Amino acid sequence: MRLIEKDALYFELYDALAHFMGRQHLVVQAVIDQGVNPADLIKGAGGWYDKTSQVGWWGKDWKFFFHGGGCCITNLDTGEAIDWNGPDPQSFDPYFFVHHLEWRLSREADLALLRSYIQQRGNSLAIADLIHDLIVDGIISPNCHLTPSPAPVSHL
Amino acid sequence: MISLPDKEPLYRELFEAISYFWGRSQYVLRFIIEKGVDPRNMKGVDGWYDKSPQVGEWGDDWRFFFHGGGCTLTHVQTRESIDWEGPDPLAFSSKSFTYHLEWRLKMETGLPHLRRFVNDNDQMAVWKLIDDLIDDGIISPDFHLTPDTISAPS
Helix, strand or coil, X not given: CCHHHCCHHHHHHHHHHHHHHHHHHHXXXXXHHCCCXXXXXXXXXXXXXXXXXXXXXXXXXXXXXXXXXXXXXXXXXXXXXXXXXXCCCCECCHHHHHHHHXXXXXXXXXXXXXXXXXXXXXXXXXXXXXXXXXXXXXCCCXXXXXXXXXXXXXXX | CCCHHHCCHHHHHHHHXXXXXXXXXXXXXXXXXXXXXXXXXXXXXXXXXXXXXXXXXXXXXXXXXXXXXXXXXXXXXXXXXXEEECCCCXXXXXXXXHHXXXXXXXXXXXXXXXXXXXXXXXXXXXXXXXXXHHHCCCCCCXXXXXXXXXXXXX
């Protein structure tokens, strides 16, 4: 099924996921700036423990916190927390997305459909069910890429 | 290699704006895929001409326009225009980003450093800032926000 054929709620969800994926680039850059190769996070803590402290500052505005094979950065002014589990920079973690969405909903007036859905369900983690639907429909890949791995390039 | 926090706030704001644009460009990629077009085949008109009309609607809110090896989505109400140049799904185009930035600066009150820079220079001067980030190794020469050197474990 195509995104355009689905309920408007899913369109808003895809929009929020794309926004989160954009923000996730900041975490990946913070990881790189600590001298850590994101690909090495496949080793868990072994990917970073000898290169950086677990907790510290990324510039004046962000604090970083390495955990297992991931890293979370938190903005001191806004409280925005962006968490990413390595090693794949193109993949998102549904739980971290929901956590970030909660922050957005507390700060922004839009995202009306997602806000209403969470209020009806009484639990923001219910968003994970919607993400699962997008995976079942092939709109998001099972490894949580927004752009599923395309077919091999044709050389016309 | 220079780290992003070592740079002026202008560059940090630029990186955030590019990240934001990259997220928005995922919309264009989703649209292209839903038209049955493989983004990696978007090297020219051959990539889409037999699969989609050049111009049309995507739902009630978006208009699309295929051009060469790229595609633009334009929102009918906000006039947000998101352009993506193929064929690399992970790359962004400086030109497309700059046009989108121009729209954001009109619609939003934030981005103070970029706003001041664009007011003092012009939109195209932003390309030079992007080149600086490439020279510093923060953005890859093929316009990936995540440089290719990290693709394999060291």
